[in-house]
Amino acid sequence: MNAGARRARKIVRELRREAREGELNVVSLIDIFAILVFYLLVNALVVEILPSPKALQLPESIAKEDPKQTVLILITPEDIIVDTKRVMSTADAAASTTTVLPDLKYKLNEETLMQVDGAGAGQLTRGDVNIMADKSIPFHVLKKVMATCSDTRFAKISLAVIEKEGAEAL
Template structure:
């Protein structure tokens, strides 16, 4: 006698399946884990941690884009450093005549020239990041920025600490 209603057929199917071992296909699960590992590796490698010496107290601001891997000019209360190498004192920079700091420019000119991706006919030294203590006089910061511009850096970024609750 064969059952005609659906629930009886379903019950018979469950009894038949319960007696057999069920094979599990793990290929798609392995693919998902491989993609997850690849994503985590790529996203972990794109994070850049800039050196944050205790001598600097960075200003706070809203961060709109992440910094790129570039040369770093640090302006502490006592010194101006390029990639952690002391170039000159902050007092010397403030007392220097004109807007361009010759010692700093000499160090910045060591970076190779490169073509601008957005404008292939423009040749620059790329981007530079300035980390300055928030107590540094604006005149010193202005001279450092003018020197970076004179050394043909295309984009000058100022490093800040992200404010909590700032716009993304």
């Protein structure tokens, strides 16, 4: 063999070796991304977040308790909404002379009654209810909504608020 052919073969071998060194093993990257996606899917289902309409401005509080997934009553300056369905206008609620709002009571009575844990056979409740009200809503309207909730046998009434800045120190 002549020296030129050997040199050519040596150059070809070096080029092949350099090409192999640049390879990237994507199997391990796929495994890492699969684990990451699985982790994000599992943890995304744990968080419970109440819907926050942009038109609603919640009051601030130092309360630390997280909201539960329950019946949700939204009180906007225009409407009272139960679980995304409009029940009545806020103006009608303010103008009402009764402490219990009939339209709201009718809608809340659609929720099923359940047995109270550890209580007698006759004690039934509808569970918990969360109220999200704009901070501009007059208290007498909020009081009527809460009275209607207790009249329809909700065991616990919670008001949604925004955590105040600096509340961590308390």
